[in-house]
Amino acid sequence: MSNNVGAKDYHDPPAVPLIDAKEFSQWSFYRAIIAEFVATLLFLYIIVLTVTGHASRTDPANGGQPCAGVGILGISWAVGGMIFVLVYCTAGISGGHINPAVTFGLFLARKISLARAVLYMGVQCLGAIWGCALAKSFQKAYYDRYGGGTNVLADGYSAGTGLAAEIIGTFVLVYTVFSATDPKRNARDSHVPVLAPLPIGFAVFMVHLATIPITGTGINPARSLGAAVIFNKAKAWNDHWIFWVGPFVGATIAAIYHQIIMRAGAVKALASFRSSSAV
Numbered sequence: 001m002s003n004n005v006g007a008k009d010y011h012d013p014p015a016v017p018l019i020d021a022k023e024f025s026q027w028s029f030y031r032a033i034i035a036e037f038v039a040t041l042l043f044l045y046i047i048v049l050t051v052t053g054h055a056s057r058t059d060p061a062n063g064g065q066p067c068a069g070v071g072i073l074g075i076s077w078a079v080g081g082m083i084f085v086l087v088y089c090t091a092g093i094s095g096g097h098i099n100p101a102v103t104f105g106l107f108l109a110r111k112i113s114l115a116r117a118v119l120y121m122g123v124q125c126l127g128a129i130w131g132c133a134l135a136k137s138f139q140k141a142y143y144d145r146y147g148g149g150t151n152v153l154a155d156g157y158s159a160g161t162g163l164a165a166e167i168i169g170t171f172v173l174v175y176t177v178f179s180a181t182d183p184k185r186n187a188r189d190s191h192v193p194v195l196a197p198l199p200i201g202f203a204v205f206m207v208h209l210a211t212i213p214i215t216g217t218g219i220n221p222a223r224s225l226g227a228a229v230i231f232n233k234a235k236a237w238n239d240h241w242i243f244w245v246g247p248f249v250g251a252t253i254a255a256i257y258h259q260i261i262m263r264a265g266a267v268k269a270l271a272s273f274r275s276s277s278a279v
Contacts, residue, residue, distance in 0.1 A: 015110035024181060032094035037123040037130075039086045039098045042188040044131025044226050046167035048149035052079040054140055062268035072212050079217075080205025095108070096197070099220040100124050105251035107201055109259050121222070128226025146153070148231035151216040151224045153239045162215045162239065166246025169207040169219040174254035176203035182263075218243035221248070 040136040054069035087096035100121040107117035136143040153162040180196040218224040224243035228236040
C-alpha cells in the first residue's frame with residue numbers, strides 16, 4: 001500500500017511575515033503597487049461614468065425617459081464585469097485586490113505583509129480619487145448635477161441599516177475572494193485558478209443588486225472616498241463613516257469565518273501544539 005494514502009493533495013502556503021524587508025528590494029513589489037493604482041483608477045472611472053450616464057438618461061429635466069438608462073441591473077453588471085476584468089488582468093501581478101477591505105481581510109489572514117497592505121490601501125485610495133477626477137473631466141456638468149457617483153444613505157434608511165448592508169455586502173465579497181483563491185480548491189479543481197475572477201465579479205454584481213437602493217453600494221472604502229473627495233459636497237460626507245466601518249468589519253468577519261471555521265485554523269493550531277508537546 002502506498003505511503004501517500006491519506007496525504008493532502010495540496011499545500012497551504014506559510015503565513016507571510018508581518019514585516020518583510022526583502023519586498024522593498026524587489027521590482028515585483030513596486031509593479032504590484034502600480035497595478036493596484038491603475039486598476040482602481042479604471043474601476044472608478046467606469047463606475048462614475050456609468051452612474052452619471054444613467055442619471056442623465058433618466059432625468060426628465062434633461063429630456064430623459066424613466067426606462068432610458070441602464071438601471072440598477074445595468075450598473076450592477078458594469079461594476080461586477082469591471083471587477084472580473086480587472087481581477088483577471090492583475091491577479092498574477094498584485095493579487096487583484098482593488099479594494100482596501102479585501103486587502104485588509106487578506107492581511108488579517110497573513111497572506112500579505114503589513115507594508116504591502118498599507119501601501120496597497122494607500123494607492124487604491126489615490127487611484128480612486130484619480131479615477132473620479134478623470135470621469136469628472138469627461139462630464140463635468142453631469143457629474144456635478146447628478147452627485148458624482150457618491151455613496152449616500154438613501155432616504156428612509158437608518159445609519160444602522162446602511163452599516164449592516166455594508167458589513168454583509170463586504171462579507172460576501174471577501175468570503176468569495178478567500179474561497180475562490182483557496183489552495184485546497186485550486187489543487188482539486190484545476191480550472192479554478194482561471195475562473196477565480198468570475199465568482200468575485202459575480203459576488204460584486206449580486207451585492208450591488210441588493211444594496212444600491214440602500215447605500216449606493218460601497219463595500220470598498222477607496223471607491224467611497226474617491227467619489228466623496230472629487231464631488232466634495234456636504235451630502236457626500238454625510239454618514240461617510242459607514243463606508244469605512246462597514247467594509248472593514250465585514251472583511252474582518254469574513255477572514256475569521258474562512259480561516260478559523262471553514263479552514264479549521266483553530267483545530268489545526270491545536271493539533272500542531274499537541275503533536276509538538278508530545279515530542
